[in-house]
Amino acid sequence: MLSDEEKHYLFKLIREALNSYFEGKPFSPSPPLPEEKYPHLFERRGAFVTFWKGKNLRGCIGNIHPQQPLYEEICEIALSSALRDPRFPPLKKEELSEIEIEISLLSPLVKADPEKLEVGKHGILIKRGYYQGLLLPQVAIEYNWDAETFLRHACLKAGLPEDCYLDPDTEIYLFTAEVFTENE
Structure with missing residues (x-):
């Protein structure tokens, strides 16, 4: 189970990644330090990021075979969910304040x-x-x-x-x- 601080950090990273994308700026997540305080963020875990706009699904993509620590992987997943879910048009900058983010961290299959x-x-x-x-x-x-x-x-x-x-x-x-x- 993630601590409240770890959860907050993931949402902060996702918001920063989305804002950087829409501002046309490069984004590289910085690691949460120290690893002893945030151990779960350095794990390689399957994860999904879901975007909700009101009660309507607005995007959901994940990865069951992560190649990076969670704090890095979550940003790529979030951008894919926001921009590449084939069921929806890409998220627009104007929608950022209207979306709620949901994270699902998977156990091993x-x-x-x-x-x-x-x-x-x-x-x-x-x-x-x-x-x-x-x-x-x-x-x-x-x-x-x-x-x-x-x-x-x-x-x-x-x-x-x-x-x-x-x-x-x-x-x-x-x-x-x-x-x-x-x-x-």
Whole structure:
């Protein structure tokens, strides 16, 4: 679990990265010091950054295989979520004051059988060949889905038949997430 200071630092970095982008300035996140005080920010963890405008989703992108410490990775994820989510037009500078940021930090993914899925606790990654679809744990709660509906939607997100989770060639990975918002 991240400390409140670590959470605050991540939101500060995201806001700085977005402002630098819109001002056309280069941005390089500076490390939080000392590492002993902010140990979680130096970990390599899967993470997603979600932008909300009111109650409407405005962007959500993440990385399950990070290559950098969290404090660096979160900035790249946030910029991708704001500017490259194919479901939405790029975020505009004028919208910055209207968006709320949500961060989801993932536990390691664990290969599991579909009956191990606990709605509200687990997120899911469905994978078969080159196809994969990931849904964060909070998605099932937001839409009031049961486990089967959650699995079916993960299959569809992967571009696979909605019952692909029943196929033994489909890999299912479960994870948990520490989810927090900027205005908590």
